[in-house]
Amino acid sequence: MLLFSCPNCGPRDETEFHYGGQAHVPYPKDADALTDKEWSEFLFYRDNTRGDFAERWVHSTGCRQWFNMLRDTVSYDIKAVYPMGDSRPDQPPADAAQTQQKGQQS
Amino acid sequence: MAQTAERENAVIRGLRRSPAVHLAEDFTRGSVSGVQGVTLREVPFLTMIGVRAAHGSAVWDRLGAVVGGLPERYGQVTGYTAAGGAGDSAGGAPGTAQGVSVLWLGPEEFLVIAPDAPDALDGGTFDGGAADGGAADGGAGGVSLLSGLLAALAGDPGQVVDLSSNRTTFELAGPSARAVLEKSCALDLHPREFTVGTAVNTQIGLIPAVLWRVDDDAFRIFPRASFADFLGRWLLDGMREFAAVEVH
């Protein structure tokens, strides 16, 4: 059993959480302009990273809040837990526009 | 009109069936007295109101004024006790099982819990369950707890919803209550960590439930109605070993 550190509740069993897929997948700026192929890639295509992977989790049976987590897909090491809207802690900060979205569930 | 509504209300209250009523006898039989005792009972029909408000907003302040403040941190329970509240095993201090309590479920989500009073949800002056018409001091003078909260919301962003039928209440108490819970709850329930007056949303025996320590060895557990049968039997199973005579 892994322990996840919920930003609100502290360490809890992994069974209290649900997975929300890859983090930092921005919604297309103009979804109407996409081809079917581009749209399907936005909807269904995700990275299959070996190593550090940024993903979204929700504390379903706790505070019911979403957060981001950086997890090593090989060792299951949890490298970081950080708020929705923040950029990946292991990468240079994103542009100002993304910083402004902090707090939104993106 | 008001009298008709009152009569109908009384009829409906008489027809209610709590989610674990069929286990009442099992709970009594399975309860253990003595130094390693543990008792289980259902506290049916408590008033529960779901509240959502953005921290620091005007709505937050108005809703808080009705219920004695909204909790601001994980595990915190706020609330108030009605003057002259009837004696309850869990005592009468603010934020305990008597009176009106507000449990922190998330940064902007709370559960208001109040006694099963006919006037908590509609009509009359809600007095926090005080016996024999104790003085109303909840800041909701002249209106029910629910309508007091709805009036405080005043249509602004936020939420006030009657959730009384969503969950039932179990009370697990006695010197072995913590030992029973520890079999199926991964939280650190030691009193130095999980202090009296703490309430959290977590998992007990694989089902989601709100857990509230109302006294040193008394817990209130709030499972969803459909999980009440499972959790009741699950806890009874965990209590069985304490009925056996201890071997020295």
Ligand SMILES: [Zn+2]
């Ligand atoms: Zn949480």
